[in-house]
Structure formats: structure tokens, C-alpha cells
Amino acid sequence: MIEIRDLHKSYKMGSNSLHVLKGINFSVQEGELVAIMGSSGSGKSTLLNILGMLDELDEGTYSLDGVPIANLNETKAANYRNKFLGFVFQSFNLINYKNAMENVALPLYYQRVGRKERQEKALKYLEQVGLREWADHLPSELSGGQKQRVAIARAMAAEPKVLLADEPTGALDSKTSYEVMDLIQKINDDGNTILVVTHEEDIAHMCKRIVHLKDGVILEDKKVEQVRAQQYVQ
Ligand code: ADP
Numbered sequence: 001m002i003e004i005r006d007l008h009k010s011y012k013m014g015s016n017s018l019h020v021l022k023g024i025n026f027s028v029q030e031g032e033l034v035a036i037m038g039s040s041g042s043g044k045s046t047l048l049n050i051l052g053m054l055d056e057l058d059e060g061t062y063s064l065d066g067v068p069i070a071n072l073n074e075t076k077a078a079n080y081r082n083k084f085l086g087f088v089f090q091s092f093n094l095i096n097y098k099n100a101m102e103n104v105a106l107p108l109y110y111q112r113v114g115r116k117e118r119q120e121k122a123l124k125y126l127e128q129v130g131l132r133e134w135a136d137h138l139p140s141e142l143s144g145g146q147k148q149r150v151a152i153a154r155a156m157a158a159e160p161k162v163l164l165a166d167e168p169t170g171a172l173d174s175k176t177s178y179e180v181m182d183l184i185q186k187i188n189d190d191g192n193t194i195l196v197v198t199h200e201e202d203i204a205h206m207c208k209r210i211v212h213l214k215d216g217v218i219l220e221d222k223k224v225e226q227v228r229a230q231q232y233v234q
């Protein structure tokens with residue numbers, strides 16, 4: 001599903017350059033649940049943003065679902081992004097003046113899905129994250145965990161090939177974090193491919209594989225005996 005070869009990325013700052021990713025080799029098969037772990041500043045978000053076509057690589061190759069991702073113009077990149085990828089962020093990124101249902105329906109609007117079908121799908125995905133009855137509530141009326149579940153429903157409604165989550169539990173307390181990870185595990189059980197960036201060991205162990213980034217290289221890439229989040233949720 002994802003193939004990265006000899007990936008390098010630097011940020012230029014004036015006459016200086018910061019070499020953030022220093023030769024990353026990494027592939028992900030369909031149906032995997034992968035944690036990208038590492039301390040703050042290790043390059044996790046940089047890697048995820050490149051995978052998400054939100055940023056460009058300097059050197060190396062990237063292919064997504066067999067499509068080489070290189071030299072795409074903005075329009076093409078946006079099309080691939082809409083078609084292939086769903087995003088979940090630490091800060092939820094919901095639109096404050098739209099209710100839960102409208103937030104979930106928004107990516108479908110960009111996919112030119114008609115109004116009625118958008119609403120039906122949005123309600124279906126809200127149901128899947130356990131928030132059907134919260135459809136007409138604004139983000140300000142939802143808890144942090146509920147907001148993140150709406151954001152996950154929004155990402156899944158577009159039926160992406162890969163779900164990319166950057167510190168999805170970073171703004172949540174432990175109990176709520178485990179509830180969100182429980183949902184992510186369930187979505188993965190349905191066959192969806194998911195990458196979760198985290199700096200937290202316990203969150204990483206709720207994935208099936210941990211890729212450990214340090215100083216711009218992969219220090220370790222191992223399968224783990226997945227811990228179910230549900231056992232923490234009391
Ligand atoms: P992580 O997500 O693991 O905390 P990041 O990928 O955000 O790490 O950042 C890796 C390094 O790159 C950090 O030193 C950070 O300051 C730097 N960095 C990230 N984004 C930019 C940017 N747009 N311009 C310059 N430096 C950046």
C-alpha cells in the first residue's frame with residue numbers, strides 16, 4: 001500500500017538546513033495498524049506529512065497504492081489526497097460553526113456527493129463512532145473524546161485507502177485516549193490500513209507494529225503483540 005525508499009527531507013532556514021529524515025525505508029501492507037513512535041522532534045510529523053502528500057520529499061521515492069507520488073501539481077496531489085487518504089490530527093480540526101453531521105459530510109461535498117447521500121453517509125459514520133445522537137451538536141458542545149470521534153468519522157466517511165493520525169490522543173486524558181484507540185482498533189479490524197503517530201509507549205502498543213524513529217532514521221521496526229485498548233477502558 002505504501003512504499004518509501006531512501007527518503008530524505010531537510011528544512012531550509014536561511015543559510016542553514018536541518019536534515020530531519022535521513023534515509024527512511026518503510027513499507028506498509030493493506031490492513032496494517034502501524035505506530036510511528038519517537039520523541040518530540042524526531043521527525044514523525046514530517047514523515048506523516050510526506051506520506052499524506054501535505055509536504056514533499058527531497059530525495060527518494062514514494063508510491064501509494066502502486067501510484068508513484070512525485071512531481072504532482074497541486075490539483076493532482078489534492079485529488080489523490082481526497083481519494084486515498086484520511087487525516088486525523090491532535091487538535092481535531094473540526095469546523096466550529098458546523099454541527100457534527102455537517103463536519104463529517106464535508107469531505108463528501110468535495111467528492112461531489114449529492115446532499116442527501118452526504119447526510120445519510122455522515123449519519124452512518126457517526127453511528128459507527130457511537131455519536132449518532134450527537135449529529136446536530138456543535139463541536140463546542142462535545143467533549144475532547146467526542147470531537148476526536150467526529151474527526152475519525154469525517155476521515156472514514158470519504159472511504160480512504162489509508163488513515164493517517166498524528167498524535168490522535170495527544171490532547172486527551174488516558175481514559176479518553178484508550179477509548180479513541182479502541183475505536184481505531186475496531187476500524188482496523190474492519191480491514192482499514194492505519195498509521196498512528198505517537199510519542200506514548202502505551203498508545204504504540206495498541207498498534208500491531210511499531211516503527212521507532214530516532215534522529216531521522218528508523219531505529220527499530222517490529223511487530224508487537226497488540227494490546228486491546230478495551231481492557232483499559234473502565
Ligand atoms: P515530531 O513530529 O517527531 O515531533 P517534526 O517532524 O514535527 O517532529 O519535526 C522534526 C524537526 O523538524 C524538529 O526539529 C522541528 O523543529 C523541525 N521542523 C518541523 N517542521 C519544520 C518546518 N516547517 N520548518 C523548519 N523546521 C521544521
Ligand code: MG
Binds near residue numbers: 045
Ligand atoms: Mg509531531
